[in-house]
Amino acid sequence: MTSPEAPGSGSAGQAVPVRIGGMESSSATSGGSTRREATRQKLYEAAVTLIAEQGFSATTVDEIAERAGVAKGTVYYNFASKSVLFEELLRHGVGLLTASLREAAELTERTGGNKVDALDAMVRAGLVFIDRYPAFTQLYVAELWRTNRAWQSTLMVVRQEAVAVVEGVLRDGVANGEFSEEIDVQLTAAALVGMVLVAALDWKSFQPERSLDDVHSALSRLLQGRVSGRR
Amino acid sequence: MTSPEAPGSGSAGQAVPVRIGGMESSSATSGGSTRREATRQKLYEAAVTLIAEQGFSATTVDEIAERAGVAKGTVYYNFASKSVLFEELLRHGVGLLTASLREAAELTERTGGNKVDALDAMVRAGLVFIDRYPAFTQLYVAELWRTNRAWQSTLMVVRQEAVAVVEGVLRDGVANGEFSEEIDVQLTAAALVGMVLVAALDWKSFQPERSLDDVHSALSRLLQGRVSGRR
DNA sequence: GTTTTTGCACTGACCAGTCAGTTCAAAACC
DNA sequence: GGTTTTGAACTGACTGGTCAGTGCAAAAAC
Structure with a gap:
């Protein structure tokens, strides 16, 4: 997934599961799993192209979820709302x-x-x-x-x-x-x-x-x- | 003349509204009433600020009509659709x-x-x-x-x-x-x-x-x- | 008398956000 | 080792609301 878009935190290697605390200070959800991070990344990538093409309001959460290959609920599990994601x-x-x-x-x-x-x-x-x-x-x-x-x-x-x-x-x-x-x-x-x-x-x-x-x-x-x- | 047709009634073809090259709208106002032109102008003005602020999709036809001080039906009497207006x-x-x-x-x-x-x-x-x-x-x-x-x-x-x-x-x-x-x-x-x-x-x-x-x-x-x- | 506008009720599609339920890998236990 | 428990992550049907566009009779403007 060295995909061409969605500025994400580098291309998170999905192989290496161990990821110790380092960097990012945003503590809040520490203990952040790699899986979750990967999902967020996929959502960013899906959202960025769709919104660039159609605009924020014209892009539906269903579309984003679909393109990310994820269920709609997952979007809301990871982000408080559509605009927070954006x-x-x-x-x-x-x-x-x-x-x-x-x-x-x-x-x-x-x-x-x-x-x-x-x-x-x-x-x-x-x-x-x-x-x-x-x-x-x-x-x-x-x-x-x-x-x-x-x-x-x-x-x-x-x-x-x-x-x-x-x-x-x-x-x-x-x-x-x-x-x-x-x-x-x-x-x-x-x-x-x-x-x-x-x-x-x-x-x-x-x-x-x-x-x-x-x-x-x-x-x-x-x-x-x-x-x-x-x- | 890109004369304005009657209110787009019939459920007829809604085939893609993309149509290139229409000639400039008659500047001469030939036959066309000035009243209509004034209404259109008001609609343009209302639409332009609203869409600039909120974007196309987030702007409703009702809002445009209201800001223009015009009934919703008038919008559709003057333009075939929201996107044609735009x-x-x-x-x-x-x-x-x-x-x-x-x-x-x-x-x-x-x-x-x-x-x-x-x-x-x-x-x-x-x-x-x-x-x-x-x-x-x-x-x-x-x-x-x-x-x-x-x-x-x-x-x-x-x-x-x-x-x-x-x-x-x-x-x-x-x-x-x-x-x-x-x-x-x-x-x-x-x-x-x-x-x-x-x-x-x-x-x-x-x-x-x-x-x-x-x-x-x-x-x-x-x-x-x-x-x-x-x- | 023709064109344009009004007002308003109505429809059908679409959509953000919710929630009860499922999955599964790792921890806890035996 | 094997079994059970836990809970974070995920799912997708469902809901309540919104909105583009319609239909039409009557009024207003020209």
């Missing part, structure tokens, strides 16, 4: 993205790259993420600017974490003179995120045969202002 | 955007601007549009990359019309040497659209007190590569 899915997915962006930025830092390099590395990290989890990305974009929804506040927090990584790099770049002091950090960060997001979704939807490198270099060019003019 | 709304809205972009590009052309100016004018036109119709924009973004929905093909056609305007300017710019020949027109256009879309939605959602000029200048800077480095 909320948890969102939190998890964006967490992965944030970690990935942060790592890209830090790696560049450590290997002595400048801030433009960091930005470029983050663009690539974003593309890699979208390449791996297109459905999740799609669903995220669809929900991000909605108001009046149960998971709105969760989403906002989680979004801010991701955007903050980009903003941080921009701010650092301004501080060390690499970027103009005139730039508006917040707006520029949003614009950069949008650039990657939309270009990548278009790539996946309308010309999926293109390579990641292709897309990356097009965006790099734009990012570095190598669009206009000669050369 | 589809027409999409077509209508994107039509406005496309016209606006095209106008911006042409005006720049006529007043002797170069292609960068045209792009910049289109960015502004996009911002003005989003400023005026934030709910529509939001809803459009939420639906754009969905698959498996009834109005998918309509959306695709209409999206292409809008993106094509941007692509056209880019292509012209490449042709006259203003832009590098290396740019990927399609991807760059998508990225530019994304930049404006996401920056503007963030603006509206998270810092609505900013002025349009503010946002525009931040994007202009990015567009012209005046972000990094020197002056």
